[in-house]
Amino acid sequence: MIRFEKVSVTYDGAARPSVRDVDFEVPEGELALLVGPSGVGKSTVLGAVSGLVPHFTGGTLGGRVTVAGRDTRTHKPRELADVVGTVGQDPLAHFVTDTVEDELAYGMESLGLAPDVMRRRVEETLDLLGLAGLRDRPIATLSGGQRQRVAIGSVLTPHPRVLVLDEPTSALDPAAAEEVLAVLQRLVHDLGTTVLMAEHRLERVIQYADRVVLLPAPGAPPVMGTPTEVMAVSPVYPPVVALGRLAEWSPLPLTVRDARRKAAPLRDRLADAPARPEPGAGVPGEDRRATPPAAGRGSGRLFRRRPAPGPRQPHPADAHALTVRRDRVTALHRVNLTVAPGETIALMGRNGAGKSTLLSTLVGLLEPTTGTVTVGGATPHRTPPRELIRHVGLVPQEPGDLLYADTVATECAAADQDADAPPGTCRALLSRLLPGIADDTHPRDLSEGQCLALALAVVLTARPPLLLLDEPTRGLDYAAKARLVTALRGLAAEGHAIVLATHDVELAAEIAHRVVLLAEGEVIADGPTAEIVVSSPSFAPQVTKILAPQRWLTVAEVQEALG
């Protein structure tokens, strides 16, 4: 259905091709997963299927791409619109009309389908995607998961034979992601749609894939095979595969279910292993951690905090009965939260549960409606910005929002000036977080991981005792994520308190001492990571699910225990 023949793409002005010798075929009715580290050209390959590369983006396409027998060299994207449906990374950029129902009909109107056919297909698609209750809703009022489903629905109504998706679940909470994937699987099974999708969060999608196309490195030819074959050699892999490789299971399990069947011997070995360390253990400066090692384990119900040394200092953050109302919606309701120095807290919960609102309130972007909030003793929304950055720093969901300058060097210099830090502070921080970013790069040309590192360095220049991160792993590959984990652990060990809002359960399991679950603006659970995530089916990391009832969170812990 999709056939790449010796395809290479060179963008205008680029020295070397973005992808080279891409040669694969996806048969009809299969779900193919495109994987690889950041920057290997996954989006380019996806764009080539819909014809946007090269017709829209410019550049030179070598070789041949055919979709349902049509050559993309001779067919423009609009002439492929009836066979290929494309959903990009940001569903909001995809919508042309205002309401759900009109959006579903838009593509069909362009193709000129008969009114009665359009009507029937809109109703079918509303049912298929569970959108019937939202049909009249303005798109601007939908949640992230709902938007993603509307975006998929809007390309589905013309009945394309091929569906191309770029990171369909990366912005979604675990439950919403499963919802979207269930829909995709149903399309493949019931309608025979061919799906090609790129996704960084392999733990979510790998079990649905019929085949995997791996782009191992920039410019390297792709590796094609069944998920099991490819995962054995892939540089990117989910925790279940990491555990499988560690335990030398063969064939490699891809699902929690398969892994559990093989895990009995491993569980026995681990039962005899020495006591399981706490997350964050093994980090330099462990003795300064806020968590006494025994607190989170076994009997430890409450997260005990070590008394602050010397004269009692105010907590890095303290919220009491915090209520925030925005546009007549109660975003937060009577939230209590205390953050101790050196502590890492993961804020989790559905899209729209109030995580970002809580972070915004902590940095004074929003004013509490009732209740109090203090950071390091200061009231955030009444403190002048210059003073506030010494108490708290936030890396927003789009780290690029923090960057204004033309080059990395001027950005760093500006950050030093903003924070009254000695010149070179920010640059030194950046080099420590992620070496190898050239001074004269434009911030917009940085990869997602580099951009995050720069924003983090800018925020850390003022040495805030409290660091907030909003969805830091969105769009990061496993390598970038691992670097982030190392950096954050180091910061926590230095005594920074860290609060991160995330959907990434694996990240929370890796670094958080404590997890706070939010639902509809209220705190519904607050406790040590191990206790909270183990008891929740949607927030438990894969390793926990595989090794339950034993309480293991990450592959690294298992590895350490095995010695």
Place this chain on the structure above:
Amino acid sequence: MTSSDGPSVAARAVPRAPGEPRSTAPAGEGVPTRRRATVHPGAWWLWAISLGTAATRTTNPLLLALLVAASAYVVATHRSAAPWARSYTAFARLALAVLLVRLVFATVLGSPIPGTHTLLTLPEIPLPHWAQGIRLGGEVTAEALVFAAYDGLKLATLLICVGAANALASPSRLLKSLPGALYETGVAVVVALTFAPHLIADVQRLRAARRLRGRPDRGIRGLLQVGLPVLEGALERSVALAAAMESRGYGRTAEVPARVRRTTAALTLGGLLGICAGTYGLLTAEGGGYGAPLLLAGTAAALAGLRLGGRRSLRTRYRPDPWDTRAWLVTGSGVAVAALLTLASARAPEALHPGVVPLTAPTLPLWPAASVLLALLPALVVPRERS
């Protein structure tokens, strides 16, 4: 048809299991518009524009206030919960600003209205002789202020009527009724219109981000510094939207024989020329003879060109809004108000334009006031939208 479900269905409905019975959707033909108990957007716009026209016929503040109240009542009962419906508040604020600006100008710059009731005397700034006719400061009379207030109120009412149209029917819904040949241009215009709200949202986000850098988030310098990133972001979004539209078949055209294409071009161009020449003829004194026929012929040719041009477009319409009895009633009520007030202003100009010199209290003329109340008809005949 599952129309009765409404938004009460859990916001995050789970996809149905394959075995679950699925509601069968009726085919398109002859489906009653039970769900969309809405009126054709064109009807709302005609109604609102008619009210605006009526507002230009009078300066009586009581009548104007009645007009505003009538339109506001209809908006309050019939606007949807959609974001664009909130634009009514923005228009109301704008109207208030217009009124205030008009008053400030009358105070500072003086007014040609001769008045005797001096309220206060501002220090007058002498201007050089070439600025004759302009006055800064000086006497402020009650007559001048009242005149300015009447005039400003007229403009404000006009703006509020446009706001009502925006709140009751979003301009993009109006777009669906455009002829096929113009549709693509229309989409481009609407997409361009949404550019501004996105830009404002971006500016707000980036100014908030400035605070995170420890810089003040207010002031003109803050605005200037975020300018470039905001434009870059807006440009990127536009390109992304263009890519999405392209891959969804925007701009697909049918093959049309060259002969038809040439005829279309000739008809459209000829028609437009005819319209121009005809209008000129009508407006000049000596062209009375050929003006009207030329205008009619030009209009006919241009319409034929548009219709023929529609052949190039493959587009079909999904559930077009029908022009039904309700639409006639809504339009009719607006047009009636405009017509009756025009008639009243011709018959009884003194009631619709209360005197300023000498100052008299405006009275509410009975028949024009009663006719303004006709504008409330839509509130009765159009069922409310579900909120």
